[in-house]
Each structure stands twice: as structure tokens, then as C-alpha cells.
Amino acid sequence: MWAVGCTVLGKDVHESHAFGIEFLASFVVVFVVFACYEKSKYDQQSQAAPFVIGLIYTAAIIVTVSNA
Secondary structure, eight states: OOOTTOOOOOTTOOHHHHHHHHHHHHHHHHHHHHHHTOOSSOSSOOTTHHHHHHHHHHHHHHHHOOOO
16 A cells, blocks of 8 residues: 555554654764764864765665565
């Protein structure tokens, strides 16, 4: 069944599992964003920060979304 535009859990996914994986994925994304823009270690901002943030965001989407 297609649920276009709706957020629904898969057949064998419990709400606690969905919450846990969403929490971990959000934690990793926020951690990487904060790590990329922390200025105490470096004088200038890295030019690769937007690319790294985009990669981690894409990885989080691929890991958390499935077509089950």
C-alpha cells in the first residue's frame, strides 16, 4: 500500500523502534552540524562543511526510510 504524503510505520515496526531510530538519526545530524560549525578549534570555517552536512543528511534519510 502506498501512503503518499503520510508518515506511517511499516508492518513490523513498533512505535518505540521508530522513535529510537528517529532520535538517533536526528542526534547524528545535529552533532555533525555543530561539529562542522564549531569555531573554537579553527580560526576560519571549513569550506567542506555544507557538503559534509548534506552527506550526513542524505545518509540519515536513506537509513531511516524504507519501502517495506
